[in-house]
Amino acid sequence: MIRDIVTCKALPPFPLTPLSPSRWPGEGREPRITEHPTNWTVPRNDPVTLNCGTEGRPEPVITWYKDGVPVKPSPHRFILPTGSLFFLKVTQSKKENDAGIYWCVSTNRLGSARSQNASLQIAFLRDDFRTSPTGTRVVAGERAELECSPPRGHPEPLVLWMKDGNKLPLDHRVYVGEGGKLILTETLQTDEGSYTCVASNLVGTRFSEPAILAVQGKEKAF
Template sequence: MQPLIEQPQFLLEPKSLYIFENQPIQLECKAIRTRQIFFNCDNKWVPENEHIKSTEINDRGVNVIITKIQLTVEQVESNAYKCFCQAWSATGGTLKSRTATIEIAYLDKIFEWEPLKTDSVIGKSVELRCRPPSGNPYPKVTWLKDNRPVEINRNGRFILSNENSLLIAQVRKIDAGNYTCVASNIAGSYSSEPAELIVHDNRGWSDWQPFSECKGIPCSTGRQRRVRTCLNPPTVTNRPSCDGEHMQERECPVPCLQDSPKVQDVPISEWSTCVGSPCQIGKQKRVRLCSKQTPCNTEEIEERDCSVPCTNSNTSNGIYSDWTNWSTCRLPECRSSRTRQCLQEPCRDYLIETRSCKENFCSSTFVSSSTLNAVVYSSAGIGVLIFLLLAILFVIICCRRRQRLPTKK
């Protein structure tokens, strides 16, 4: 008959803990029906002289073996440091406890995001952002208002978001003050710089101004607008402090232009190209060709609104002065010109125009520069050719004279 093997039983097993500087931790195991308990940390048996052993008798009169060890941050090499204890009974039974993980606790000093000065209007909501510094375990965030704890309540006006920002609903005048974000864990506690919350009275909008003049192509549907002003002061973060839009637009009928008094038998030019910003209302002109034979009883230049076509460019052409009078005909091209000035950039059209002069306006005796150049180059070519012929003739004469000289014997 085989002897009965009695198995140990743990009453207390080691727990996972955080460790940090100057604060050693203690792991403890308790077991019954055992003779001894040893700890194993980081896959190594802890030396026997580092074990703190004791015994006690429980309420049932059973002998309890207690074993403890102490660890310092210098012994823990990484956050994967693990320990367990193992018990042996007098009859050869053995039992291993659960494994405890020992992690190094820390807390940085620098916040990832500190709350900033902000403002709000009475009755609005406001958010004070805070991102705590990195730490292990993850730090807990609390808030202070004027160095007093803020009561966070999900059913109240002060709510802590999942990102640790402080949300204040239905802002009141008494909510104004300095708010501080506090991050803490077992390694310590750090506070952000105070951020001021300014609360303004809600004065709302001014009355709407009258609608503007109806803009558009005559005898068609145009648009007109009206605006109003937010009476609340500008916010620190440039966020709108009034609900709603500051401008309204509506369609409107554009009145037709009154016909000008007709002038019989006076020719009139076509309407010019519509000038102005793309997709906006521009101007176009036409001119009456008045003369002594056909005098004008009305203005020589007519002007009207027009719709400027839209383009892919966001910039429009510039503004120009009127053209000057045509100049007198100039030689040698026999052309006249006129100019204008750029009054506002960008100017992309020509600032100078030229045209051919009519017959008998230019002298026929003028020799153009191209003709003069042809004469010069022809004369130069002839001179070079004569020089070459004279050189060849000189060489031939020299050769013949040399042949006539008697040779020495």
């Protein structure tokens, strides 16, 4: 019996290109920011936390930056296990100032992701009023103005007025004008009293020295 003879020719091995680790199901995942830090304005020496949520496989490492420079841990500032940047107390001095623009970067072997910027600002409120109210005398029915420029501060202080130790109600006749001055468009005898300008923000409240508004009755015509 004669059998057919089949000849096999060996081919060179076919080069296999391995898949990138990130393309193997369940093998890896590039970092992704799930929670971005938000802007904060806090008084000096208060605590604050800048959050940074992230996910990825392998678990990403988080690095924080301030004004483009990596943040170094210090006794009052460190990165929590969750990746958030915690300030035991925010500092503002000639040697160290925590105010600035912050962001976090999440990194693993497959890549990195950068968060949005977050601003950290230090609130303050000076003690001295730039302009304090002074005593004024008017005739009933006349317009009266009591000047007040609040102390410098951040955020900008909110101004209100007190009369004889109580909060002054405002309306179309009595209102706070530009810069904080108190305006009485048509004074009444009952407007007479002691007025105090009050300025406040996150840091606290400041009171001006009181000023007396004297309202003289109109002279009767004979």
